[in-house]
Structures are given as C-alpha cells and as structure tokens.
Amino acid sequence: MVIQLLLWLCIISPISIHSAADPSIRVFADLDPDPIENSSIMGTVSVEHPYTLKIDEKSFELENSTLKVEKLKDVRYSPNDPLTLSLYRFQLPPMKKGLYPLEKISVKVGGKIYSTTPSTFEVKRKKASLDASSANPKRKKGAASKPVLILEAFVEPNQNLYPGQKAKVGYRYYFNHSIEASKEVLPLLEAKGFKKVGGKIARSAQGEELSLLEIAQEIEAIAPGVYRFGPSEYEGNLVDTNGDTLLPTIMAKAPETIITVIALPTASTTPSYKNAIGKYTFETELKTPSRVEIGEKMSLLVRISGTPIEGVELPDLCCQPGMAGRFHFSDLPPAGIYKGDSEEFSVEIRPIDSSIKEIPSLKFTYFDPNQGNFVDTYSKPIAIKVMELPQAKSTKKTSDVWPKMNLNPSTTEIADLKPLSIPNPIFHFLSSWWGLLTLPIGAGILLFQIRLRKALEEYRIRIQNKNSLQLLKSLPECDQNDFLEGIRRCMLLKLVELGVLSEIQPYETLHEEGSQGKVKHFLLAVDRSYYTQEKQQKEILIQDAVKLYGSCLKVNEQLDLNPLKKFPQPIKKGWKALPLPEKKFTLTKP
Amino acid sequence: MESSTIAGKEIYFNEALTLMQDLHGNITSTGNFNYNLGNVYFQLENYPWALFYYLKAREELPRNQEVKDNLSATLAKLETPSPLPHLWIPFSFAEELILTQLFILLALLFSSLRIWIKNIYYSYLALGFTIFSSIALLFLAFQFYFSPIYGVITEATFLYKNPLVNQERVFLDPLPPGTILQVIGEKEEGKWSEVANENGIVGYVLTTKILL
Numbered sequence: 001m002v003i004q005l006l007l008w009l010c011i012i013s014p015i016s017i018h019s020a021a022d023p024s025i026r027v028f029a030d031l032d033p034d035p036i037e038n039s040s041i042m043g044t045v046s047v048e049h050p051y052t053l054k055i056d057e058k059s060f061e062l063e064n065s066t067l068k069v070e071k072l073k074d075v076r077y078s079p080n081d082p083l084t085l086s087l088y089r090f091q092l093p094p095m096k097k098g099l100y101p102l103e104k105i106s107v108k109v110g111g112k113i114y115s116t117t118p119s120t121f122e123v124k125r126k127k128a129s130l131d132a133s134s135a136n137p138k139r140k141k142g143a144a145s146k147p148v149l150i151l152e153a154f155v156e157p158n159q160n161l162y163p164g165q166k167a168k169v170g171y172r173y174y175f176n177h178s179i180e181a182s183k184e185v186l187p188l189l190e191a192k193g194f195k196k197v198g199g200k201i202a203r204s205a206q207g208e209e210l211s212l213l214e215i216a217q218e219i220e221a222i223a224p225g226v227y228r229f230g231p232s233e234y235e236g237n238l239v240d241t242n243g244d245t246l247l248p249t250i251m252a253k254a255p256e257t258i259i260t261v262i263a264l265p266t267a268s269t270t271p272s273y274k275n276a277i278g279k280y281t282f283e284t285e286l287k288t289p290s291r292v293e294i295g296e297k298m299s300l301l302v303r304i305s306g307t308p309i310e311g312v313e314l315p316d317l318c319c320q321p322g323m324a325g326r327f328h329f330s331d332l333p334p335a336g337i338y339k340g341d342s343e344e345f346s347v348e349i350r351p352i353d354s355s356i357k358e359i360p361s362l363k364f365t366y367f368d369p370n371q372g373n374f375v376d377t378y379s380k381p382i383a384i385k386v387m388e389l390p391q392a393k394s395t396k397k398t399s400d401v402w403p404k405m406n407l408n409p410s411t412t413e414i415a416d417l418k419p420l421s422i423p424n425p426i427f428h429f430l431s432s433w434w435g436l437l438t439l440p441i442g443a444g445i446l447l448f449q450i451r452l453r454k455a456l457e458e459y460r461i462r463i464q465n466k467n468s469l470q471l472l473k474s475l476p477e478c479d480q481n482d483f484l485e486g487i488r489r490c491m492l493l494k495l496v497e498l499g500v501l502s503e504i505q506p507y508e509t510l511h512e513e514g515s516q517g518k519v520k521h522f523l524l525a526v527d528r529s530y531y532t533q534e535k536q537q538k539e540i541l542i543q544d545a546v547k548l549y550g551s552c553l554k555v556n557e558q559l560d561l562n563p564l565k566k567f568p569q570p571i572k573k574g575w576k577a578l579p580l581p582e583k584k585f586t587l588t589k590p
Numbered sequence: 591m592e593s594s595t596i597a598g599k600e601i602y603f604n605e606a607l608t609l610m611q612d613l614h615g616n617i618t619s620t621g622n623f624n625y626n627l628g629n630v631y632f633q634l635e636n637y638p639w640a641l642f643y644y645l646k647a648r649e650e651l652p653r654n655q656e657v658k659d660n661l662s663a664t665l666a667k668l669e670t671p672s673p674l675p676h677l678w679i680p681f682s683f684a685e686e687l688i689l690t691q692l693f694i695l696l697a698l699l700f701s702s703l704r705i706w707i708k709n710i711y712y713s714y715l716a717l718g719f720t721i722f723s724s725i726a727l728l729f730l731a732f733q734f735y736f737s738p739i740y741g742v743i744t745e746a747t748f749l750y751k752n753p754l755v756n757q758e759r760v761f762l763d764p765l766p767p768g769t770i771l772q773v774i775g776e777k778e779e780g781k782w783s784e785v786a787n788e789n790g791i792v793g794y795v796l797t798t799k800i801l802l
Binding site (some may be wrong): 416417418419427430431432434435436438439442445446450453 | 700
C-alpha cells in the first residue's frame, strides 16, 4: 500500500505537475451593460496570456457548444513583459427580460483549456422614450383615457434671425401614455446650416391630463438664407404599466419649420459695432481721480448691458472723436468680465496734453433685430483736469541738447600712414630663418680652410726637412707640381749649403756668373721648358739636375737616384766646391 | 582721403581697407603695413582690430614712437583697456635674427683669420663672437618656442570654464572687445582657445571671437 502510494507519487505527480495550468493565463467574460430584452446581447472575452502561446480561436465554447467570436485586438502590456491581452467579441441571442446565468466560456491557449468563472446577468425591459408612468395625482384613478401624442416644433425667440444671432429650436412632446419610439424624424435638432451651441437640453413637465417632454438645442445663425426643416415625425408603440408593449402604434407629426436668416444692413463697418445683435445699453465710469498730470494713468470702466451679452466685444475707443491724439491707450486689450446681463471692461488711458478737459462721449453700435437696423448709443462725457508736469530745473536749450550735426570730420589723434616699400631682398633673406644657413655654410668654409692649411703645412714640412741631396733623390717621386718646386729648391738649397747663398731666395735674383749663374740659367731653362711646348721628360730633367748638382761639388760616390735605395751620405763639412766650367749649361735634348 | 565729410571718409577708408587686405596675402607683412592697417581700422572706429594690428606693428617696430602713440590712442578709445604685454627686448624678431647672423659672420671671419694668421687676438675675438652667436641662437629658439602668444577679443564674449557654450562662466560679465589675453592652447580642433587674462585666470573663448 505504502509502496503503491509512493509509486503514484513518483510517477503520477510529475505528470500532473507537468499538465498543470499556467497561472499567468487568465480568461474573463463581460457583457455589455444594460442588456435589453428582445435585442442581441453583446459581450467581450478577455484572454491574458504570454504572447508566445497562441489562442485557438475555434476552440471557444459556451455550455459545450461552439461560441463564435470575433477578434478585436491584441494588447501587449509592455515590450519587456511577455503578457498579452487578447480581446474577442461574442453575441448572445435575444432574451426576454429576466435574470440569466452566464455559463463558463472555455478556450484553448497553448494547447491547454482555460475557462471563465460563471456569472449572472439581467435582461431588462426597454425603457419607453416617452414615459408617462408618474401618474398625475389629480387624474382620476381607473379612468381610461384615449392615448394622445402631440409633436410640436418650436423656434425661439422667432424664426427670423440675423447672422450671429442665437435662437433655441426643438420639439415638445405632449402625451398621456408611455410610448416606446420606433421611428423618429427630427431634423430641427440637427439644424443643418446653423452652428450648434452646446448640447441638447431636455425638460419634462406634468400637466393635469398630459405630460410634456421638451428637447431643445441652441443654434447660431451663420449665413443669410431660408432654411427649411421638416416635416417632423414621431412614431412609437404604447407601453402599459407593466412595461409590455401594446399595439397599435401611435404617431405624431409636426409641420415644416422655416427659419429665415436675414442679411445685416450694409452699414456694419463702423468701429463702434462689434457684432452685438440685440438690445444694449452703454455706460462709462471713471475709476481713478479726475485730476491727473500729463501721462498719468486713468482707469475707465466701460459697461455694456443687454441680451444676449455673451460674445459682445468692446468697441474701438482709440479712434473715436475726442480720444484719438489726446489719450494714449495701453497696448494690451482689456478683458471683459461678465456680471449677470452686463459685461465690463477696464480701459487704461493716459492724457497726453494739458488742454484735455473731458473724456468725451463714446459710441457703441448694436444691431436691433426687432427694428432691423443699427442703433448707436452713447455714454456720458466725463470731466477731467489734466495738469502740466512740473518744470525741469535744467535750463538747457534744445540747441544745447541737440547740437548741430558736424558733418566735417575732426582731426584724428593718431599719426599718419607710413609709406610702404618693397623690402630689400638681402634684408628679407637675412631676417628670415633661411639666413641662418650662414651657420652651416660658414662651418663648411672653416673646415675647408683648416684642411687646406693642414695640407699646406704638411707639404711645407715635407719640403723644408730635406737637404739638397735628399731633395734631389726625391725628385723622381714628386708629382708634376712638386717636381718644379722641388728642383728649384734643390738647386738653391745646394748653393746655400755651399755657402754661396745665405738663404733660399728666388733664382731670378742670382748672379749671372759662377755657380749662381749656372743654377740660374738651369732653372730658367727648366721653367721655359715646363711652361712651353718643349716639355722635357722628367727623367731628362733629373739627369741634367744631377749633372749640374755634381759639377757643383767634387764627390767620389756614384749618385744613385733609385728611390728604393738609401740616401747617400750627406756632404761632409769642409769640402770646398771646385770651380765650375765656364760653359753655360744647356739641357740635354732627347 | 580728401573727403570733407565723415560719410565720405568712411567710404574711402573702407576702400583702402579692401585694397590693403588684398595686398596682405601677396606681400610679406611688415611693420609699416600693419601700422597702416591699424590706422585704417582706427579711422573706421573699429578699435579692437586697430589694437590688434598696432600690436603686430609693435612686434616688428618695437622702438617706433608713432606705433606707441597710436597704441595709446587706441587704448584710450576702448572702454576697458587691458594692460599691454610687456616688451622685454627692444628688438623685433627679424632684427634679432640679423644680429645673430652678424655674430656668426664675425665669428667665422675671425676664425678664418685665426686659421691663417697666428694671432692671439684673433683667437679671442673668434671665441667671443662664437659665444655671442651661440647665446643669440639659443635665445632665438627660446623666444620662438616659448614666448607667449597674445590675442585680442574682437566681439564681446563670455569666458567659460569649459569649452562648451552652455557651461558655467568664469565671470558674470562678458569680456569687452579690445581685451588682450594670453593664448595658452586650443581645444576641439581649434574651435575653442584656452586663454588667461592679466591676473592669470584661465578660461575658454570661441576662437572666432579672438584675433591671434
């Protein structure tokens, strides 16, 4: 037993839980209020469900029979809420008056069936449009009376209107039995061609024999013309005291109603006329003291009394005789205040001249529909005293305050213009950042000068440290430029070493005779050949130089001009030079 | 400029201004040109613009008395004149450049002489002018990159705490035209300029309201 119970709990319960209804889904049914007997009864079914679950519209059932529904709409509560409200309309067949149950209405949502809660509803008898159920106490009880129905159309005050004029139109029903209307033709209440003012107003009254029901509508005439309404008709069924409809029907008719809208006379453009149609009085009253200074504010009360007072506007006062050019009006138009049959306006005015003695008689024009013409009505004038303003203490003349315009320009306090010129291109270059190019260029020039100086020093050092024999031996290694300098220096240095010269000097300054002459002539010949077309080869020149060098000194060694060998020993001191041959030296021709 | 009436003078000065503005794009602005522009604006009674061009002329003609006098006259015309930025060096940038190059050239000259002629005085002179030119170059670079930039307000505008029009204002009253402010930086791709007044109060103004 226990085991079976446990088995049921373990197996059946999950299935039961799984098939349980979704608590978020709910179904409601409502009928339209006040269902009337013998009329279709309309209702609404509301289904609240997640939007993901679909409603099977063919599954609606009432008392196990299919209920035909018509979908109205789906309403999502919010974008974040999955719940949706779906609305459906349904119809029940006509019923007699009484209390009825509304059985549950079921519907399938998401595959599961959900139902409404059963309720009850009452079908009522249709109320008679003309109800004579409240009996007149003066009426004799039990007296049978013939049913009476009279329909009367009315237009008040009269059927001749003017544009803008208001009137009350409607129907009056006189009856002695309750009548349920079956047909109504009441064109006067629609009042086509007129402007409706407000809604329909119903009024009922009880007479000795008859009851009265009056339905009225206020209208306003718009355009001139003749307007025909009707004939009007009312037909209905008598209703007994139990509320049951009796036969036969009863009917009443009203003849055609004609409303004529008459055009206003043409003289309707005066500023004192402001669409006032009726009969009015016009009064003014000063609410502030009558003794004022120029420009001081005065408050003038304007009162218009008459009927109809609604919509009456204040006439233009600023341009009326005696007001224009004498009083200054406020920019804001005054608002009218209704007091019974009157409308009051508080107008602010300021006198602008001390010669003003009164607020003149003001005119108000209205159209009297009874007379059919415009009527001018005037207010009484009001005496005032306007005083001058106290004199200003300053005695400035107008000419001082408003001096004569000086059209001639005065001298300016700034210095004159400066002449413009084309800037010097050098100055323009130097005054720009491009001028700083002198820095790298100058640095380059300096660097070049330093290198040049170094090279010259090296050369000088290279030449100055050798004796004449070394110089002679180095001649084969010299390049073209150094060779000439080298050979000159060699010969001259030799003369210095021999003591013939004290120092190296230009060979042009040497004597013509002796060793100096020989050297001079040799060097002249070398120069001549060097700078002329008869260029001698370097080796020949060296040979000649060696011969001349050797003839200047008696040496026993062989001069070896091979630059790879070591230099020979230098000249020893004490050696004297042998005298040179008298023959002039000439270069060996190739 | 021989008009005898104010209206005529205004017409001629406006024509002159048009011509000068056409020239402005074609020739290099010089001190005289900016001075003349300032004069034209002064005659047209546009004192903020006159102040701006006189300040530019003062940068290029710092010792010119006429520029100083006209500046004073312009400041007198402005309702609330700002103090002028102080000129620490009575030379224009162009003159400083030329002076620097002169030092460089002299240094080069004496250095060259020193290379060829061993004279102690040439050495001293070369060294001296090298030092002067180095100092001048450093000063030029410092002045070019670090000297303050000034602007002149041309239309009355508020000084804002942040670069947004609906932000809180630094002062309740707007800055009047002709106010001289130091421009510190810019925001929003140049739409707003960060400025400081003579008291060091920092704020933001629209760049369209200030002439730099």
